[in-house]
Amino acid sequence: MNLLLNLFTAFFKIGLFSIGGGYAVIPNIQEQVVTARGWISQKIFTDIITISQLTPGPLAVNTSTFVGVRIAGLPGAVLATLGCVISGICLSVTLYCLFGRYKKSRYVTEILKGLKSASLGLVVSAAVTILLLTFTGSSELNLHPDIDTGSIILFLLSMLLLRRKKTGPVFLMLLTGAAGLFL
Template sequence: MGELWRLLIVFFQIGLFSIGGGYAIIPLIQELAVEKYAWVSQRIFTDIITISQMTPGPLAVNASTFIGLQIAGIPGAIIATFGCIISGVGISILLYRFFRRHNKSIYVLEALNGLRSASLGLIISAAATLLLLTFIGTSTISVVAYVDWIAVAVFAGSLFVLRKWKVNPILLMVLTGILGGIIQIKS
């Protein structure tokens, strides 16, 4: 199967299961793009997720565009993005029609409450994955792990500055990006 077809099918799947939102889908994108197909490394995946969060649009769509670009250039970006979007459009149309018919049902409302709880668990899992990738360079905890103490210090300092002085998060991201670039150059 050609890479473009594989990109279309994989990102159609990702779009199909990204109902919980951007953060909830990070583990599935990681499993498929990093572990199963080895399209990108853990480090590049972390960079793609970071950039996807900073650019306008849904995280899964942005990630699909960046990964598609890495794999097959502009055609890959277009195909992966289309695959990610088309399933969501179809699901949205079906859900709209369903909820218009059943908007007063207590069962439907309770099912939505259960889905919110599941999404919260997926978001917590995604946050833990991102922290592990940032601090130890892998998404699994191992007995012998290299801890990037500089990343921990920058994270803790940023969190402190954000909470204490309520600095604009975008300004803080720019400043920590510059700091990271300086640290990278000196290393």
């Protein structure tokens, strides 16, 4: 029962303090489930993020569901997801009411500008972590990394197909997943 309450609380915090949504939530989730609580390893976390990107729905909700099921089965999935969603709903309604009242305030404009910059920093941090894990198997920078050449080739081909050929993301994920079987 304690674990279920901890799952709910952790994902309530994640939902409450995940400014920017999308990839900006990854460092917050990582801090809660990998670093602070040690529920899963960095490798498993990266796998969960990858699977969460493949499934429909918001990244934070999908990730909370997958982490919850990994830690405590179906009850864990339900409570982690509820924690993430309930906090987001409460915060959104509160901010909507406040923003409607103070949207012309210079302070609100400046706060939003600062939050945009912080969100960008979180997204870049998440991207660097995922790149390091994909290319080296570690989220830490080190002087002599064990480079996974196959992953780098798939990454570069993916970028080429996305940018030049306008390949759809679903097809690209299926293609690179299949290619990963042979590398």
